[in-house]
Amino acid sequence: MRPITGPSSRAHRHRWTRQGLSAVLLAVLATSGGCGDDQSANPPAETAGGTATRAKPLSPDAVVLPEARGTADPSIAQTALTDSPPVEIVPSVLDFGFIPPNQDAEGSVKIFNRGTEPLMILAAEPSCKCTTLTDLGGTMIPPGESVELAAVLEGAPNTGPKTASVKVLFDGYSVVEVVDLKAEITLPIRAIPPHINAVRNQNRQGRIVVEAIDGEPFSICSFHGLPPTYLGFDPATDEPRSQYILSFDLDRLPAPYPRYLVIETDRPETPMIDVYLRHETTLPKPNRNLRMAGGFRFPLGLIKQGSFVDFEVEFDTVTTPIATVISESPDCRAQMLEINTEETQDGIITRVKIRLTPASDYVGVLYASLSAMTSDGQVAPFHVFGVVSPDGEPCVGPTREPLPPSAGPGPRPDPSSG
Numbered sequence: 423m424r425p426i427t428g429p430s431s432r433a434h435r436h437r438w439t440r441q442g443l444s445a446v447l448l449a450v451l452a453t454s455g456g457c458g459d460d461q462s463a464n465p466p467a468e469t470a471g472g473t474a475t476r477a478k479p480l481s482p483d484a485v486v487l488p489e490a491r492g493t494a495d496p497s498i499a500q501t502a503l504t505d506s507p508p509v510e511i512v513p514s515v516l517d518f519g520f521i522p523p524n525q526d527a528e529g530s531v532k533i534f535n536r537g538t539e540p541l542m543i544l545a546a547e548p549s550c551k552c553t554t555l556t557d558l559g560g561t562m563i564p565p566g567e568s569v570e571l572a573a574v575l576e577g578a579p580n581t582g583p584k585t586a587s588v589k590v591l592f593d594g595y596s597v598v599e600v601v602d603l604k605a606e607i608t609l610p611i612r613a614i615p616p617h618i619n620a621v622r623n624q625n626r627q628g629r630i631v632v633e634a635i636d637g638e639p640f641s642i643c644s645f646h647g648l649p650p651t652y653l654g655f656d657p658a659t660d661e662p663r664s665q666y667i668l669s670f671d672l673d674r675l676p677a678p679y680p681r682y683l684v685i686e687t688d689r690p691e692t693p694m695i696d697v698y699l700r701h702e703t704t705l706p707k708p709n710r711n712l713r714m715a716g717g718f719r720f721p722l723g724l725i726k727q728g729s730f731v732d733f734e735v736e737f738d739t740v741t742t743p744i745a746t747v748i749s750e751s752p753d754c755r756a757q758m759l760e761i762n763t764e765e766t767q768d769g770i771i772t773r774v775k776i777r778l779t780p781a782s783d784y785v786g787v788l789y790a791s792l793s794a795m796t797s798d799g800q801v802a803p804f805h806v807f808g809v810v811s812p813d814g815e816p817c818v819g820p821t822r823e824p825l826p827p828s829a830g831p832g833p834r835p836d837p838s839s840g
Contacts, residue, residue: 507592508537509563511601516573518605520635523579523719527605530572533590535563542593543569549587551768552576553603558590573603579717580698581607582616610635610692613685617698618670620679626672629653630697632685633665642666643686643817646675647787648824650685672699674824679703681805682719684787686818693724693816694787694809712794712802713739715771722778722808724816725788730779732759735794735804737772742796747776750803751790754780758794780810786821 511531518527535541543561548554556572563569571588578584588601608616614631634640639662642650653667672679681704682696696719706718715738722731737744749756759775780788789807811818 505595506597507541507595507599508535509541509592509599510534510536511590511599515602515604518575518603520608521575521577521605522609523577523581523607525577527575527577528572529575529603530570531601532568532570533563533599534568535565538565540564544591544593546571546588546590548573549589552578552584553586553588555588571601573601575603575605578607579719580616581609581612581696582698583607608635609695611640611687611689611695613695613697615697617700618672618683620672620699620701622702628670630668630670630685631665632668632695634689637664639664641688641817642668643688644787644820645670645685646680646683646789647686647820647822648674649820671824673827676825677703680789680807681706682721682789682807684789684807684809686787686809686816688817690816693811694721694807696721696807707803709800709802710739711741712744712796712800713737714802714804718804720804720806722788722806724814725780725808725810726814727780727785727810727812728782729814730777731808732775732777733806735774735776737774737794737802738769740772740796742798742800744772744774744794745797747774747792747794749778749790749792751792752781753784753788754778754790756792778806785810785812786818 511533513531516529516531518529521527533543541563543558543563546555546558552575554574554576556570558569558571561569571590573588575584575586584605584607586603588603590599590601592599606612611632611634614633618625618628618630620626632642641657641662642652644650645668650666651669653669655663655666668685670683679699679701681699683699685695685697687693687695698719708714715736720733720735722733725731744758744761747756747758755778757777757779759777761775762773764771764773774794776792778790778792786809787807788810789805791803791805794802794804809816809818
């Protein structure tokens, strides 16, 4: 018996080819993960004439299959590789806007079936563990209707942009639809940029924009305890604004450099903001036997002189019990209050509650180095920062002077440290 040929047979083969490719893509999605953007370019498909063509520009995050081999009809493989599902995702980008540090953001998009046949979602997978989704695997979307894809973007301690993506695979289609997620983690007053990259003597001088996201005026009281240097603004004659441009000079900061530069304001709800200073001397040095969970940012906020503040540090690896926490700064002392452990989906988390007490005569921006120590000598250093106020109110103001201009780059010892 001769095999059946013709248009109906070709369409049948196209359908089975799409389903086979969907299975392959489903396996790829199941093993994908990790944060960050995919920087690899998608190579164009080659036609018989050797000219690079593409039926639809693919997203940078789209999964690209290897070229099909051993197919009797090359047009089947070419159709499958460029076959997009008839869907519309609204909105195309899930923008959470501004979110505070360590606060989760929730949102959703709608996936519309713009085709004429029911459409089944095989899988929806996030690009990193920082995103959780509603389980839509096996969900059928009738023609002209939609389903809602809800996503939660996990908060982070450090300020700045945060991005992720969700890849959605449909039964019978090889092209993976991508939903981009984005947010900006920020305090009510933010710095632009949120970090300074000073590795290998880069960006030793520069500018920072400091602005209130609500547009209300405020005042900058100090730049890491130093008098702020403005561009286009005179605090003696000009009215407070909602945005300022500050200039900085790392050569006029004493050693060691702080991991975070503290900008003091007069806002009660935001008495300080911080800018991450990335430098060879500020990069964290994790101890694999005493490893912290999350980031290394520990803001203490506003502290009334003569008072104290309690905070927690989390560890995801503790090989031997933590025995104590010490301060390596004469400006404050640290006391370990208690230790609690909790089993989470990511493993066992150890939380250490610490009390920090500034010296009785200390006022202004406080930046201190602390260390957690185990009974067998393992050490995990970290830094805390805040503003100590005589009356508990914001805007203490400058408490130190910048170093004079130096002949060359590099931090110099603080003369006040003895």
